[in-house]
Amino acid sequence: xxxxxxxxxxxxxxxxxxxxxxxxVTYRSTRTPYSLWWSCALALFLAGSGAYLFDFTPQQVWAxxxxxxxxxxxxxxxxxGARSLRARPLHWWQxxxxxxxxxxxxxxxxxxxxxxxxxPLFLALLSGLIGLSARxxxxxxxxxxxxxxxxxxxxxxxxxxxxxxxxxxLIDGPRGAVFVEYFGTQTTTLITMVLLIxxxxxxxxxxxxxxxxxxxxxxxxxxxxxxxAGQVQRRLLPAEAPGVxxxxxxxxxxxxxxxxxxxxxxxxxxGGLALTVADVMGKGVGAAMIAATVRAALRVTVPKxxxxxxxxxxxxxxxxxxxxxxxxxxxxxxxxxxxxxxxxVVDAGHxxxxxxxxxxxxxxxxxxxxxxGVLGGQVWNARTYQLCPGDLVLVFSDGVLDLFDGxxxxxxxxxxLARSAAPTAQDAVDSIRRLAEGVELPDDVxxxxxxxxx
Numbered sequence: 001x002x003x004x005x006x007x008x009x010x011x012x013x014x015x016x017x018x019x020x021x022x023x024x025v026t027y028r029s030t031r032t033p034y035s036l037w038w039s040c041a042l043a044l045f046l047a048g049s050g051a052y053l054f055d056f057t058p059q060q061v062w063a064x065x066x067x068x069x070x071x072x073x074x075x076x077x078x079x080x081g082a083r084s085l086r087a088r089p090l091h092w093w094q095x096x097x098x099x100x101x102x103x104x105x106x107x108x109x110x111x112x113x114x115x116x117x118x119x120p121l122f123l124a125l126l127s128g129l130i131g132l133s134a135r136x137x138x139x140x141x142x143x144x145x146x147x148x149x150x151x152x153x154x155x156x157x158x159x160x161x162x163x164x165x166x167x168x169x170l171i172d173g174p175r176g177a178v179f180v181e182y183f184g185t186q187t188t189t190l191i192t193m194v195l196l197i198x199x200x201x202x203x204x205x206x207x208x209x210x211x212x213x214x215x216x217x218x219x220x221x222x223x224x225x226x227x228x229a230g231q232v233q234r235r236l237l238p239a240e241a242p243g244v245x246x247x248x249x250x251x252x253x254x255x256x257x258x259x260x261x262x263x264x265x266x267x268x269x270x271g272g273l274a275l276t277v278a279d280v281m282g283k284g285v286g287a288a289m290i291a292a293t294v295r296a297a298l299r300v301t302v303p304k305x306x307x308x309x310x311x312x313x314x315x316x317x318x319x320x321x322x323x324x325x326x327x328x329x330x331x332x333x334x335x336x337x338x339x340x341x342x343x344x345v346v347d348a349g350h351x352x353x354x355x356x357x358x359x360x361x362x363x364x365x366x367x368x369x370x371x372x373g374v375l376g377g378q379v380w381n382a383r384t385y386q387l388c389p390g391d392l393v394l395v396f397s398d399g400v401l402d403l404f405d406g407x408x409x410x411x412x413x414x415x416x417l418a419r420s421a422a423p424t425a426q427d428a429v430d431s432i433r434r435l436a437e438g439v440e441l442p443d444d445v446x447x448x449x450x451x452x453x454x
Contacts, residue, residue: 009053010189016046037081044074055115064115065106068122073099075129078155082136098125116174123166131159161188241426242266244273244338250425251277251448252433254399256441261287262397263295264448267302272338274302274310277448278331279350279397281371286325294318294329294372307335307346308380315348315372315380322373329372332365332395334450341387341452346380348372352398352411356419358390362412365395392428393450394418399443403435418449425449 048070054063076095083090102125106118134155140148165183172179181187241249251264261280266273278294280287297314305313311333322328332350336343347353349371355363368381387393394415404410414432421431428449436445 009049033084034081037077037084041074041077041081044070044077048074060115061112064111064117065103068106068118069099069103072102072122072125072129075126075133079129079133079136082133082155085140086136088136098129101125119169119174120166123162123169127159127162127166130155130162134159238264238266242268242273244268244336246452246454247273247336247338248425248451248453249273249275249449250429252429252446254433254436254441254445256399256444259285259288260444260446261291262399262444262446263291264395264446265295265298266448267299269303269335272336274307275334275336275395275448275450276302276331277350277353277395277397277446278329279399279444279446280329281327287327290318290321290325290327290329293321294331298333302333306382307333307344308382311346311348311372312380315376315378319373319376328374330398331372334393334395336387336450343385343387343393344382345385346382348380349374350395352400353393353395354411354415355385355387356392356394356415358388362415387450387452389452389454391452392419392425393448394428395448396432397444397446399436399441399445400432400447402442403432403439403445414447418447423451425451 048067051063051067051070054060055067057063073095076098080090080094102118102122105121109117109119111117134152137148137152137155142148145151165179165188168176168179168183174180238251249266251266253260253262253264255262261282262278264275264277266275268274276298278291280290280294294314297317298310301310301313301317311331314331318329329348330350331346331348332353333346333348334343334353335345343355345353345365346369347365347367348369349367351365351367353365355365357363363385365385366383369378396411396414400414401407401410404413417431417435418428421427426449428451429447432445432447
């Protein structure tokens with residue numbers, strides 16, 4: 001059999017190779033706590049084997065206690081890594097305490113002449129720490145990993161081996177024939193090296209599964225947060241139609257995902273109503289955050305300013321944020337005088353509003369302005385339209401076009417569908433909403449309808 005020094009060199013080279021593979025492949029790709037702690041364990045085993053090479057030299061007085069401490073720290077790292085699989089907290093004493101104890105005990109056990117200084121405690125700590133890691137693996141959910149049982153059996157077998165080694169050590173002594181033959185340094189190094197190789201590859205698989213599990217948990221948490229944010233956003237939309245004598249008003253927003261970059265809003269004004277439909281470039285959380293900013297600015301500005309002045313003020317407020325985020329917002333803002341039926345419209349690059357007249361004709365809202373955030377300081381143009389009894393105002397977001405063929409001709413088809421649905425504004429909105437809810441949406445769909453009844 002090879003001598004102990006040669007086997008320790010082989011063990012160190014094996015640990016170094018596995019450490020390089022683990023750091024450069026497994027830990028680099030997964031960054032899981034388990035792969036990190038197993039890498040630490042390999043590094044400590046490598047350093048411990050290096051320290052033992054100084055046995056039977058004058059440096060043994062410090063090298064032997066240090067080697068014991070490094071090996072015990074490696075076993076503690078294996079235990080801590082196993083605890084991370086169950087998301088158990090890390091306590092500093094779990095690594096430091098056993099390491100310090102074995103170094104101190106070994107230092108007081110004649111390390112200059114005794115190459116087994118602190119031997120009983122060393123064997124007991126290795127058996128106990130590896131046994132604790134086997135326990136953590138056993139306590140994992142049965143479906144946690146395909147490598148759960150091989151890892152448990154390997155860890156339990158190594159723990160049992162060190163326990164039997166401790167018993168034989170206490171009975172036979174480190175120079176006894178039985179201990180040297182079956183539990184000496186050569187035999188133990190070979191067994192540990194083989195198990196280290198086998199377990200390391202199992203650890204790589206387990207680290208990947210831990211990463212997948214953590215990603216699943218994060219995705220589930222993110223999904224819940226997005227769903228909650230979407231609920232908040234939907235609750236910010238008008239909950240009920242405004243009561244304006246002689247007019248029927250309704251609106252709906254169907255998001256393509258958890259959150260929407262569209263919004264609609266209305267507010268009572270002296271003698272009438274202000275209505276807004278806006279569409280932020282893009283979709284998802286970013287677009288929803290910008291939409292919330294624009295809505296808040298409108299809420300503050302609209303009641304006390306004319307339509308063109310209100311849009312100009314909002315543009316000034318959000319321009320910096322839009323430029324910073326390389327975004328823009330199309331917006332159509334309307335002010336209704338309920339007494340006269342005059343509708344004042346400012347169209348900021350939206351272009352998807354019209355009046356379906358009672359006589360069957362259509363009048364599109366003309367846009368002469370660019371979206372918010374495109375041109376700072378532009379002059380905002382307001383146009384007026386006269387609503388007569390039976391007229392229906394319809395404003396869409398561009399997601400409505402995707403419900404048909406995606407061209408501007410879709411605007412006319414959407415208006416036909418809404419107009420033919422039923423006489424109320426809510427029925428007109430519901431016709432578009434039902435169509436949107438029946439398909440997978442590439443973009444958010446928003447529609448607002450205002451019908452003059454008398």
